[in-house]
Amino acid sequence: xxxxxxxxxxxxxxxxxxxxxxxxxxxxxxxxxxxxxxxxxxxxxxxxxxxxxxxxxxxxxxxxxxxxxxxxxxxxxxxxxxxxxxxxxxxxxxxxxxxxxxxxxxxxxxxxxxxxxxxxxxxxxxxxxxxxxxxxxxxxxxxxxxxxxxxxxxxxxxxxxxxxxxxxxxxxxxxxxxxx
Numbered sequence: 474x475x476x477x478x479x480x481x482x483x484x485x486x487x488x489x490x491x492x493x494x495x496x497x498x499x500x501x502x503x504x505x506x507x508x509x510x511x512x513x514x515x516x517x518x519x520x521x522x523x524x525x526x527x528x529x530x531x532x533x534x535x536x537x538x539x540x541x542x543x544x545x546x547x548x549x550x551x552x553x554x555x556x557x558x559x560x561x562x563x564x565x566x567x568x569x570x571x572x573x574x575x576x577x578x579x580x581x582x583x584x585x586x587x588x589x590x591x592x593x594x595x596x597x598x599x600x601x602x603x604x605x606x607x608x609x610x611x612x613x614x615x616x617x618x619x620x621x622x623x624x625x626x627x628x629x630x631x632x633x634x635x636x637x638x639x640x641x642x643x644x645x646x647x648x649x650x651x652x653x
Contacts, residue, residue, distance in 0.1 A: 478508050482520040485527070496530040506531065510542045513558070514549035522557035529561035536574055539565070543575065547584040551591065556598050563592060563604035570611040586612050586619065593626050599634075603641040610645055620649050 478499070485495050499505040509531065512524035532539050539546070546565070553562050566585050569575050577585070585608060592605040606623065613619040627642045634642070 475508050478505055478512070479520070482512065482523045482527070485520075485523045487526070492526050492530055495527050496534065499527060499531055500534065506538055510545070513562075514545060514552075516549075516552050516554055516558075521553075522555040525553070525555075525558040525561040529564055532565050532568065536568060536572065539569070539575070543569065543577070543581060547577075547581040550584060550588045556601075559592065559597055559601040560604065563589075563601045563608070567604050567607050567611070570608055582612060582615065586616065590622070590626075593623070599638050602638055606641050606645050610648065613649065624650065 481495055481498060485491050499509050509524055509528055512518050513521065513528040515521060518524065546569075550562060550566060553559055566589070569577060570582070570585060589605040589608040589612075592601050593609070606627075609619045609623045613623070623645065627646065631639060631642055
């Protein structure tokens with residue numbers, strides 16, 4: 474079973490059709506879900522980024538599948554190094570902090586917060602940085618100190634950032650500071 478999933482991940486392309494077919498395979502066999510989580514959270518796995526792509530689609534389709542994996546997910550988040558794996562993992566992290574379906578413990582929130590801050594200040598791809606801002610925005614309800622930290626980072630990066638990050642930054646500032 475694991476070898477079939479591994480071989481399908483190896484042949485998976487970034488095309489939505491290919492990823493959707495693999496998502497459907499994972500959802501058709503309950504044992505595949507746990508295997509996919511393991512592969513996605515294993516940075517040493519060669520096709521880790523592809524597993525993350527599929528995991529994002531699986532969780533978007535059936536978020537409740539994340540429940541038994543929340544703690545390992547939070548623990549592994551900072552170890553994700555492949556740029557193509559960070560964005561889907563950031564999207565899943567955003568779902569975790571923004572959905573009322575999930576209740577995170579403070580240590581889990583702290584792990585997600587630390588990772589989001591790291592993504593925001595590092596030279597990671599813009600989509601990941603945008604999700605990081607969204608994560609920090611959600612967590613700021615519990616951790617208001619995140620607002621000033623995030624605002625400081627935005628102020629430092631804004632002028633040299635790409636338009637998509639600038640728009641997300643403006644949205645963050647409008648939401649929390651009522652000005653641009």
